[in-house]
Amino acid sequence: MRGPPPGISLIKTLTGPDISLKTFKSLVLLLTFIAYTSYHASRKPPSIVKSVLHPDPHHHHHHHRPWPIGDLFVRRRVTTTSNSTSHGWAPFDDGPDGTAMLGEIDLAFLASYSLGMYGAGHLGDRTDLRLFLTAGMIMSGCFVAAFGMGYFWGIHSIWYYLSMQMLAGLFQATGWPSVVAVVGNWFGERKRGLIMGIWNAHTSVGNISGSLMAASVLQHGWGWSFILPGAFIGLAGVLVFLFLAAYPEDVGHKCPYGERSSAVDVEGGKDGEEGRRRGAVGLLEACRIPGVIPFAMCLFFAKLVAYTFLYWLPFYLSQTPIGGEYMSVKSAGNLSTLFDVGGIIGGILAGYISDKLNARATTAATFMYLSIPALIAYNKLGGISQSMNIILMMITGLFVNGPYALITTAVSADLGTHSSLKGDSRALATVTAIIDGTGSVGAALGPLITGFLSRNGWDLVFRMLMVGAFIAGALLSSLVISELTQIFQCWRKPSSNQGRQQGMTDSVAEPLLGENR
Template sequence: MGSLTETAPEENYSKPPGIKFVEYIKRSTISFKTHQAIVLIVTFLAYTSYHAARKTTSVVKSSLDPQSSDLGLKFAPWRMTYLEVPEERKTLSWVLGDGWAPFNGSDGTSLLGELDVAFLAVYAMGMYFSGHLGDRLDLRIFLTVGMIGTGVFTSLFGIGYWGNIHSFYYFLIVQMVAGLFQSTGWPSVVAVVGNWFGKKKRGLIMGIWNAHTSVGNITGSLLASALLSHGWGWSFVVPGLLIAFVGLVVFFFLPVCPEAVGADKDEDELHSPRKIGEAQEEPLLPSEKEGKDKPVGFIEAWKIPGVAPFALCLFFAKLVAYTFLYWLPFYISHTAIDGKYLSSEAAGNLSTLFDVGGVVGGILAGHISDRLNARAITAASFMYCAIPALFFYRSYGHLSLTLNIAFMFITGMFVNGPYALITTAVSADLGTHSSLQGNSRALATVTAIIDGTGSVGAAIGPLLTGYISAKSWSLVFTMLMVAALIAGLLLTRLVVSEVAVKIEESRSQGGSPRTRSSSPVDEV
């Protein structure tokens, strides 16, 4: 990377006020590695708060629609009659009593499903525009506006509790606008991280960093569950205030790119020892061409080799993941585990173990893909392993709490592993694909295309679940297993390509050693 004195800073970017203040106090500039640490921490907190705000709906569902608990009894092979339900469950407070109109009627489950699809449909459409704008605007400002807007409309949903609002269209419109603001998050944080980190160990670094998704889900579940007893409105207002506060942190402290803050990587690495034969780490977004690059168009980004199969794979992977995100607490609270039913609060807390498995799966998938240098093989293998995991969770998870926890953890690991890998390392790989000829202005667009396509699946999964669960939860799990199978099959061509490369490498081991083979994702 050339000296920053040779490259004009990006016009759209400016140094954050918080960074200026810290440097004023220190009376010296902050190092490149310190900036990297700030980027990882701030973006981690930012997207954690996004998912915490998003998760609350799934926890509150059982409070809004408690009367549909017979759905879990009527069609499950281990069903029980209402007379067999423990007395303490019958006498719970309003949290599981009368519910909240209009969601406590016979069509309550369907209405909740429609809220999910409205949110996620707008989120998916907004994702494409957010990526387009993210490559053209100051990402720090863009992300701040998105987070504060998300906080406002998440809180407005909860205000319906104190305002005694029972209009379905009020909740629908609030969810749709919240989905629009939520769409600003992912393309922005991936693009910012991409500005600061090169390709070396990208899968592992982003696998660990992507734990923010599961940490956010866990935080949102625990927070919403703890606040339910005070009124379900608090389960929305508090996460809304939280994301708005973190949005201010982003505004004051997030450096968008090295050029914006005058950080020079050369100064940190000038005297850094390098092993003999070790390749120079390739920056994710080369600064030399920053001033010349033009943002990549939407259609042009779709034509990048590998974007379409991974985007379609993520469509089905997120269909599975988001069905769990929005319906797992509801499913747990309406299913007898060892002959007992859990309260909404207990179900919300228990569902966090799915996300704990997701953290492990994301890190594991990133590490394995780095070691094998095979993103497609790793993602497809995890999706195939998710199929038996889903089957065992549905078939045997009700037998005991221990089995439920074990199978939930394993399912979360295999479902969220490829989801995390594709939305982070793979998106970054494709956003800097060799066909772009060094153009550094495609990362947010490519990320938005891949995650936006996945978000369409994320909208369809919860919607279908709202209707299918009224007939049978077994049909829901069958749908999820079929989706996982299709997700794996969509990567077949890339998997074959990666296997061919591995065979070629093994045959040429007698020749000169390669420092690092290029991934078929970059070659296809």
């Protein structure tokens, strides 16, 4: 039998038992925001230290003039406490094979993450999400830090680093299905795209904070770049354990899907928790929900593009002349955060537009198509000057991360509360795991392929990203046609709007259009 979190119980003892629903909702948004910020922060160190593990001896850093944004991006050669790191770190310093090994490290993490995602979502719908999330965060922190300890222990075995990445990826899979399910438990469907678009800024905030944390301690040895984010996610896990109320009913409030939950409980003749377990949807049943497979496949290619930037952008910036100059590893890590600043704007904008148009698929596909000219411009024009690189990087981040954020948040929550479930259960964590797990397979392939393609120049990498973006948009074509058809019908017959929304119930795009489901 679940009860309120220990921290909430203490607060009630000190201040009184009455805590408003609005306060709990705000606390849930804040804690889940911090939780997934820490998840993404702990994924950034590999991208920051790539150029230290596998430096390019032919590139020289100049110190002529500062970056336009203060001292944050000033060119400065990174010094380390060990001479070995200035020449790379075995086994990653072995010429072209070293670059391939860096890609394999990314693959180990993301493959384990994507496989673990399916099991994590299934477990998330059957266990206490607060405890499940706490365990995942603390164990993730341990294995991220263990990777960094390889520096202090002088470990040069590729198998050690592969193992640490695989174990970290497995526990990182607990994060996304859990936080989306928790937010879905507290918030209904109204303005879900905008709310989750703003909330999903944690992805970019995590990338930014992880980059800054890893870069800030890099001069003390690359191991610290893993230990600091690992400690961050561990501490965030303690906060989740103490204060996160994963279910409204645990703290005396009604679930926004109260009728559905009670239906399960009454029909099963069990208490609330057992009813939820009996009503939990399996993987195959969740795959049959209209829209799940198209969005899952779209996210496969969307995350292929987004995660290639996540893992390789700092390395690309340090290996590519900008305005005729190369930058240090630390400066490249700092500069790469601006891609995520654009991503924050893109996620909020995509959520707002999809709410206004009642067209999730159309919004996601449009952003993916617009990312193609943005990628072309960044590839061809990003090296002209520092200011041009910053502007184009943020625009690219906006279009690349916008649909990725929309699909993994509002769309997943829509489909996890789909009317085809007939009120018998909710499948938020399971549906989220299917969509994000499939996307994570693409996220694993993108960085791996980049490790091989980059040997022959970055133009090939950008071509791969453009093809991926086009396929991602094309996979939503049937849903886009359905949405646009219904939008045009609404414009032509405004008086029959109510009937139109009723007719959408059986549409393949039903969870994406309208709020009356």
